[in-house]
Amino acid sequence: MSELWPLQTLFACTPSLNLLPLGDCARHRCGLVTSADGELIFFSVNHADQDRIAWAKSVFDVGSVRYVSAETFDAWLAHVEATQGFNSSPLANKAAPPQSTQSNAEILSLSRLGSNESPTVRLVNSALYDALRAGASDIHLEADASGLVVKYRLDGVLTLIQRIDGLDLATQAISRIKVMAQLDIAERRLPQDGRLQIIHEQRPVDVRVSIMPSIHGEDAVLRILDRQHLAESLEGLTLSKLGFDAEVVTGMHALCRKPHGMLLVTGPTGSGKTTTLYAAIGETHHPRDKIITIEDPVEYQLPGVLQIPVNERKGLTFARGLRSILRHDPDKILIGEIRDAETAQIAVQSALTGHLVFTTVHANNAFDVIGRFLQFDIDAYMFGAAINGVLAQRLLRRVCTDCSRTEHVEGQVYRRAGLGCERCRGTGYNGRLAVGELLVLNSQLRTMFINRSSLTDIESAAAENGWRHIRTPALALAQQGLTTLEEVDRVVA
Numbered sequence: 040m041s042e043l044w045p046l047q048t049l050f051a052c053t054p055s056l057n058l059l060p061l062g063d064c065a066r067h068r069c070g071l072v073t074s075a076d077g078e079l080i081f082f083s084v085n086h087a088d089q090d091r092i093a094w095a096k097s098v099f100d101v102g103s104v105r106y107v108s109a110e111t112f113d114a115w116l117a118h119v120e121a122t123q124g125f126n127s128s129p130l131a132n133k134a135a136p137p138q139s140t141q142s143n144a145e146i147l148s149l150s151r152l153g154s155n156e157s158p159t160v161r162l163v164n165s166a167l168y169d170a171l172r173a174g175a176s177d178i179h180l181e182a183d184a185s186g187l188v189v190k191y192r193l194d195g196v197l198t199l200i201q202r203i204d205g206l207d208l209a210t211q212a213i214s215r216i217k218v219m220a221q222l223d224i225a226e227r228r229l230p231q232d233g234r235l236q237i238i239h240e241q242r243p244v245d246v247r248v249s250i251m252p253s254i255h256g257e258d259a260v261l262r263i264l265d266r267q268h269l270a271e272s273l274e275g276l277t278l279s280k281l282g283f284d285a286e287v288v289t290g291m292h293a294l295c296r297k298p299h300g301m302l303l304v305t306g307p308t309g310s311g312k313t314t315t316l317y318a319a320i321g322e323t324h325h326p327r328d329k330i331i332t333i334e335d336p337v338e339y340q341l342p343g344v345l346q347i348p349v350n351e352r353k354g355l356t357f358a359r360g361l362r363s364i365l366r367h368d369p370d371k372i373l374i375g376e377i378r379d380a381e382t383a384q385i386a387v388q389s390a391l392t393g394h395l396v397f398t399t400v401h402a403n404n405a406f407d408v409i410g411r412f413l414q415f416d417i418d419a420y421m422f423g424a425a426i427n428g429v430l431a432q433r434l435l436r437r438v439c440t441d442c443s444r445t446e447h448v449e450g451q452v453y454r455r456a457g458l459g460c461e462r463c464r465g466t467g468y469n470g471r472l473a474v475g476e477l478l479v480l481n482s483q484l485r486t487m488f489i490n491r492s493s494l495t496d497i498e499s500a501a502a503e504n505g506w507r508h509i510r511t512p513a514l515a516l517a518q519q520g521l522t523t524l525e526e527v528d529r530v531v532a
Contacts, residue, residue, distance in 0.1 A: 044082060044105040046114055054119050055079065057464045058099055060200070061172060062165030065116055067091065068109075071099060078102035084112050159211040162203065163219075167246070167261070169200070171239055173464060176263060176309065180216070182209045182256040193464065194436045194471050195309060206256070213250065213257045220248040228252055245336070264336065276318045281311070282435070282472030282521075284512050286505075290477045291430065295323040295397075300427035301390040305402040311434050311473050312399040316373060317341065320397065331367060333360040334375035349375070357382040365389060374398035383415040390425035404509070405429040405478040406494055406501075423480075423488040431509060432475035433530045435522045439463035445520075455523055472521055474531070476509040 052072035054061075058079075064070040069083040069091060081095040082105040095101050107115070166189055170178050175191035182188075187209035189200045203209065217224045220233035231250040236243050247262040278288045294302045302319075304312040317339060324330065326343065335349035335357070345367070347360050357374060358381040364372055365385075377383050377400045390396045402408045408429050412422050442460040459465030478501055480488075487497050498506075513527045 042106075044107045044111070046107075046111045049082070049105075049107060049111060049115055050118065051075065052080065053461065055461065056119075056172075057459070057461050060165075060169040061116070061119060062169040063201070066161045066165045068112060069095070070112075070115065071095070071101075080105055082107050082112075084109050159208065159215050162208065162212055163215045166200075167237055168239070170261075170263060171244065171265065178259075178261040178263070180209075180212060180259040180261075182206075182213070182253055182258055184255055187212060192309075193466065194468055195434055196436070196466070196468075198464075198466065210256055213259055216248060216259050216261070217250065220246075222248070222250065227257055264338065276314075277322055278315070278318050281315060281318060282516065283475055284515065286507070287430070287475050287477045287512070290428070290479055291319050292323060294428045294479065295319050295395075297395055297427050299390060299393050299395055301386065301396040301398065301425045302427055303408055303429045304397075304399045304432065305405065305408050305429060306399075306432045307401065307403075309434075310432055311471075312432065313338065313375060315430065315432060315473065315475075316397050316399070320344070320371070320373065328370045329368060330371045330373070331364045331369040332373035332375070333357060333364060334373070358385060361385045361389070365394075369394060371395045371397065376400070377415075380415040380417075383412060383417055387412075387417055387421050387425045391421065396425075402431070405431040405476055405506075406497060409488060419491060420489050423485045426480055426485075426488075428480060429478045430475050431478075432473055433509065433513070434471040435474055435513060435516060435530055436466075436468035436526050437470040437472050437521055438523055439467055439469040441469075442467060443520075451518060455525075468526070472516060474509060474513045474516060476507060476512075478506050479504065 049072065052074050055071040055073050056064075059069075059071040068085060069081065069088075072080050072082065074080055079100055079102050081092065081099070081101045081103075083091065084107060085091075086106055092104055095104075166178055166180070170191050173191055173193060175193050176195075177192040179190040179192070179197065180187060181190065186202065186204040186206060188202050190197050191200050192198070203212075214224050216235075217231070217233075219235040221235075222231045222233045230252065231248075233248045233250075235246050235248060237246060238244070245264040247264065249260045249262075251258045251260075278291055279285075283291070291302075304315050306312050313334070320330065320341065324341075324343065329345075330341070330343070331345045331347065332341070333347045333349060337346045337348045340346065347355075347364070349355055349357060349360065357376070357378060361372070361374060361382060362385060372389060372394055374382065374386055374396065375398075377386060377398055386396055386398055400408060400411055402411050408431075409422070413419065438455075439460065439462055441462045444455050446455050459467050463469040478484075481504055483500055484497065484504065487500060510527070510531045513522075513531045514524075516522050517524050517527050
């Protein structure tokens with residue numbers, strides 16, 4: 040039997056969690072670390088697990104193999120979780136709305152990941168645990184001909200995490216998620232939606248679940264709603280910190296101070312529209328203003344603001360809640376999203392009757408918003424009179440400062456994503472920046488909207504009024520070394 044690796048020597052090495060996530064380490068009782076001289080070392084509790092050792096040597100460029108005692112391994116897990124995992128935060132009480140913990144909430148911890156529970160339970164729990172550590176927004180569990188593919192959406196990009204062989208395990212994993220979300224495990228032919236709750240670091244984390252049938256079985260997408268993480272990221276948040284340039288920030292501040300009308304933020308799903316409105320309201324909020332929001336869900340508690348969560352199961356939709364809000368004497372109203380004609384109609388009427396309305400809608404750019412509202416059968420004159428401005432935004436990945444490099448393009452110095460490191464999980468990017476185009480309406484543009492002028496004429500008039508295509512500030516961020524030209528081309532047309 041090989042000599043056991045001492046705890047002090049193991050602690051002196053750097054965990055390689057970008058190669059082998061911590062959840063998998065706990066589940067399989069093994070790990071990867073990098074020594075001070077750069078050697079990649081695989082270590083395991085089980086001396087007899089030669090198959091796993093052979094797997095590690097074939098997948099990773101392992102320099103050597105070590106063995107540790109169970110006590111040493113548990114101490115290493117606890118140490119890594121404490122130093123690199125999620126820590127509890129004093130800002131936790133600012134995450135809103137405070138909700139009671141579900142009685143069936145799954146508790147995530149390293150001890151449970153390494154316990155003797157079934158492989159299916161450990162698989163699902165480790166996927167959730169590692170996704171939280173990585174800051175993923177979504178978990179994709181995709182069934183294929185051979186088993187299950189696990190992907191995380193990190194910084195808006197879908198990233199392959201692992202492949203798991205075995206159709207039975209794939210089916211069992213989806214069934215496990217259905218049980219946790221209280222869905223019908225017998226139904227495999229129709230889509231299903233639900234929610235579940237997990238407990239991580241003594242705080243609840245909500246997860247939206249979407250199950251979709253496929254030719255190989257069923258796929259699942261889990262949207263992670265970590266309110267504490269959002270509270271931490273929104274603490275002291277401003278439009279400038281989000282990445283917007285000075286022109287957009289100044290224009291947004293002016294629009295937020297209007298006495299009435301509508302401010303629209305548009306963009307694809309996951310482009311940070313609600314966060315932008317939170318930041319804008321937070322910067323311009325005055326105690327004399329009565330602000331009411333209706334959201335699905337309420338992700339962050341704004342001090343001094345009445346926030347209403349949508350509950351469609353109980354009949355509280357955006358449209359019904361908005362009607363009630365208007366009877367509550369608000370000055371400013373935030374509508375989480377305009378999804379239907381009824382909500383759009385009430386929002387426009389609210390903007391025309393002395394209220395300042397903030398809302399979001401899905402559209403490709405600032406000008407496509409016009410078509411979206413016309414699809415809702417909104418009168419062109421009413422819409423033109425109600426709208427004050429439109430912000431179309433995207434999120435660009437920020438280059439990792441630890442592994443990025445520079446290059447010269449046409450006399451300009453740009454930054455390129457690096458080969459990847461521990462900090463960026465091998466992607467070359469870490470975090471995201473917001474970039475946007477702001478269309479502020481004047482009387483000329485309103486008239487053109489009402490008369491349904493051609494898009495070319497409207498864009499020309501908007502450019503004369505100060506509008507800039509979203510690609511212009513995006514390229515400026517690339518020139519500043521905050522993102523890359525490849526990222527600009529990927530996100531901005």
